[in-house]
Amino acid sequence: MVGDVAGGPARPPVRDMMRLGLVLALGGLLVVVDTTVTVVAVPAMVAGLDSTLAAVQWVTTAYLLGIVAVIPLAGWASERFGARRVYLVALGVFTVFSVAAGLAGNAVTLAVFRALQGVGGGLLNPVGQAIGMRAVAPDRRGRLMAMLGLPLIVGPVLGPPLSGWLVDAASWRWVFLINLPVGALAMLLCARFLPREATPGFPVRRIDWAGxxxxxxxxxxxxxxxxxxxxxxxxxxxxxxxxxxxxxxxxxxxxxxxLVDVRLFKGRLFATGVGVLTAFGAAYFGALTVLPLFVQGVRGDPAALAGALGVPAAIGVGVTVQVATRLVDRVAPRRVALTGVTLGLVAMVGLVAATTTNSPYGLIVAAATLLGVASGATILPTMTAAVRDLPANELPAATTLLALTQQLAAAAGVAVVATVLGVALDGPTGGGGVAAMLALDPGARSAAEADLAVGVGSAYGVGTLLMVVAVVVAVRVPQRVDREHVRQ
Incomplete structure (x- = not known):
């Protein structure tokens, strides 16, 4: 076992720490992949359920609502019932309702099951981060966060390729059913390797009912x-x-x-870190949503290819995050955050330039890959820097607050992008949106492609403005943290 989660940071063998990080990362990956896995599958779900775009859009929205609603409870639930127990129950809820979503007979029941799936999934990442951060000494948190946070960055990029392959090879239902074997494996590993908790070294808070x-x-x-x-x-x-x-x-x-200790924002490092993550996250997740729709709607490519364009970005994320999370313990937090968001700004400008009906695939792939590199250099290093000087008793509240703000930012970014695209297509499709455009005959569809390209360009323009905000906030990130406080 790794150590007493609630009793304070031990110094476990590196092998045990790596094992804990990988086990927790598997559960986190399930949740994050499902935030974008439906993007490519929307047209197939509209046809398969004999429904409308407006109804099917709630499949994604309901999942986000479930996550947002339950994240504030993560810190309190971990203290009250034990982080290990909460994590296992949440993973079980997520897996069960993933299967229910895959078997749903209409859009309404699918949205309901997705909301319940989100309730389980919303607890996994903040509770998992709290387990990991408490289990190791502060000087190893950067390394552990490289494993715990990797799903937060790679997951959204892997969702579209996985979805495209499953839709073309099987059906949209397997977008959800695939979680059953993976979720069952994750539960077995967690039951075996998650540390059992000692008596908390600090009093358990009473539930804040008003909050x-x-x-x-x-x-x-x-x-x-x-x-x-x-x-x-x-x-x-x-x-x-x-x-x-x-x-x-x-x-x-x-x-x-x-319920959530907002007084953590009194710390400049934590406050600026959350600001960077919020602005960057809204732009990043919005961009990930747009790319598959652009490739399918404007370029006319199949779902598998639309999803596969995210693979280079995933590779960029995986390589960069391993380097950046090791540097964050040696390099000034401001330098790390500013480098990442600057790369993100350049990537967004490249995506704006790529949103034409005849733009070369090389430009699209290069811009998307650079965005992946930027996310690897920004999200995890900034998260690690934001919490690495906090005492153990503040980590549940801090990880909960980080998860909540990032999820709200991601949801807002996706929603704004969907609105911009919907407005662009209101005329050509009579308000039917992207899915309605994909169902048009070739002649009518070509007339709508230019409007969609304009909408995509506008959506990436919004993302560019958000990246500018992220750069401005990153300049305010402190150059260094209090090393003596970190050791305590």
Whole structure:
């Protein structure tokens, strides 16, 4: 076993630490892949369920809503029931409802099962990170985070290729059913290798019922609002969600044991790190959503090829993250974060240039690969730097807050991109969107391709602005952290 998770950081053998990281990474990979795995499968789901694009879009939205609603509970649940127990139960819930989603008979039940799948999945990454970060000494956290956080970066890039292959080789249902054997394997490994917990070295917080009502509902309102914009109801949901989150923050500063400890933002390193991750995450996940739709809708390529274009980006992520997470313990946090977001900005400009009906595949692949390299150089190193000087008793709250802000950023980025594309196609498809365009006859479809290309360019333009914001925030990241505090 690796050590006492709740009792404080031990110094386990490197082999045990590596094993723990790989086991937790497998569960995390399942959840993150499913955030983008449906992107390529949307047209097949519309046809297979005899449904509409508007209904099928809720398959992705419901999953995000489930994740957002439950993430605030991760820190408290880990303290109350034990991180190991919570992780195993959450993994089981995710796997069971993955199978239910694969067997769904209509879009409504599919969306419901996806929401419940998200409830299980939303706990896995923050709880898994807390398990790993507590189990090792601070000077090994960067190395462990390289394994724990790799799914957060590689997963979204692997989703489209996996989806494209499954849709073409079998059916869209296997996009969800594939989680059964992998989830079962992950549960067996976790039951065998996750450390058993000692008695906590700090008091377990009482549940913050008011915070539980405000934050999940507010986060859900924000996601719904971003999804429904430009409709009037979207603005109402967004305003209500933001208001509830503001009320939660004001209240959390004043109470002794809030659901999520927003006072962590008093630390400049943590606050700027979250700012960088939020802006970069919204741009990154939005871009990943657009690319397969652009290749299928504008270039007319099959689902498998649309997904395969993400493979070079995944390779770029995998190589870069292993280097960057080792450098983060030796290089100033500002330098690491600023390098990553600058690469992201260059990649976004390249994607804007590539959004024409006759742009060469080389340009598309190069820009997508550079975006993958940027994510590897930004997300994990910034996460590691943001939490590496925190004491063990603050890690559950910190990892929960990181997961929540990143998920909200990803959901907002995907929703904004979908809105921009929907507006671009309202005329040619009568409001039917990308899936409706793909179903048009060749003559009518060619007339809509130019509009989609403009919409994709606009979506990447939004991503470029978000990358500029990330660069501005990265400049404010501290040059160094308090090394004496890290050792405590």
């Amino acid at each position: 539980l009502a405000l934050l999940p509902v507010g986060g859900t309102g924000i996601v719904l609002g971003c999804t429904l914009i430009p409709h009037a109801s979207g603005a109402a949901f967004l305003a209500a969600g933001l208001l509830l989150v503001v009320v939660f923050v004001v209240r959390a500063v004043r109470v002794a044991a809030p």
